[in-house]
Amino acid sequence: MSTRFCQANVVWDKEISEFRTSVALEHNDNLFNSTTDSLHERFVRVLGDIRWLALYDGFGVYFPTTIKYRAADINAEFDASEVFLRPEVHFFVQDQVELNAAFSYERSNKLGGDSGAEFLQNQSIEQLSKSVELALLLGRAPELQYLHFNLNLAAKEQRLKNQSLNQIDTLQLDALYGHRFTEDSYWLSHLNLQSEQSGRQQSELIEFGLGFKTQFASEHQLSVITGIFERSGDSKRRGQYWQVSDSWQINADHQLRLLTSQRSEVSTTLNALTQLRTQAAVLYQITMSADHQLSFSLEYNSLALDELNRTHDSWAGFLLWRWSVIDRLTTAFSFGHTTAKDTLIEDESAQNLINMAVEYLW
Secondary structure: OOOOOOOOOOOOOEEEEEEEEEEEEEOOOOOOOOOOOOOOEEEEEEEEEEEEEEEEEEEEEEEEEEEEEEEOOOEEEEEEEEEEEOEEEEEEEOOOEEOOOEEEEEEEEEOOOOOOOOOOOOOOOEEEEEEEEEEEEEEEHHHOOEEEEEEEEEEEEEEEEEEEEEEEEEEEEEEEEEEEEEEOOOEEEEEEEEEEEEEOEEEEEEEEEEEEEEOOOOOOOEEEEEEEEHHHHOOEEEEEEEEEEEOOOOOOOOOEEEEEEEEEEEEOOOEEEEEEEEEEEEEEEEEEEOOOOEEEEEEEEEEEEEOOEEEEEHHHEEEEEEEEEEEEEEEEEEEEEEEEEEOOOOOEEEEEEEEEEEEEEE
């Protein structure tokens, strides 16, 4: 998603200080999700994750950091390290005014067929993402009405063997207005303006949408925003965008979450400037006991290139079992199956992924 609709991803009411580490063994029977030159590989993945949040008089500081290392068993070419950090400072200016400043940096590795590299085949690339974001939250009476502004400057670059494949620079202004019309429901108005550049090509995006969010008791939360967009690039394009999320705590042991969205975005492929991404996901989680959790997810992702008659559709299903062996020590086993279809490729590709992990929380 190109915007979070100004929804904060940090709750600034409780201090956090924790470190999580895990070691995982993973087997992939079709590394690039390809119909040709199917490649099998086994990995050892090591992860270190720090979450630190401190609250002071009038402001708070949040500093999450994640470092990953992947070692391939068969081909050392796929060894890789990744890092993610996003320091944030949140100012409680007044009861009606809050200001958030964040900087993020991420270096990740993508295989052909991964999200963000759907049109690549039989390649492993490095992706660098950097952004600076300012968020202003206004509300004369926030429980009655509020106005959120997000200003974001971002750059994303993909590299192959230290040579740049593409770079996308984005300047974004996102605004969300909410007005309560019942005790648990709000009308929403959304405006998003983006100026983006890919190479020497420039593209402008305008989105305007309406919607609502509501909460049934404390168990069911629904949010809907839908509207129209206009995208300029090689030619002007108009269409509909939406983002819908529904979270339902059925009972103490069962939770269901539904998500769907459609957005226009600048493509990372060099063959087209822009694309339309449509996504949908279902997550069902069962708490079998205090120590055992089972979850199932099903995801759909479709990309349609605007300047070309080419689409890429994929389905992915995952089954995850988590077992808290002892306090702070957890094991996890997951199995995933994905299928992908590209209009330029006659055959449908399939991939199976098996992962076993041990995680410890300090």
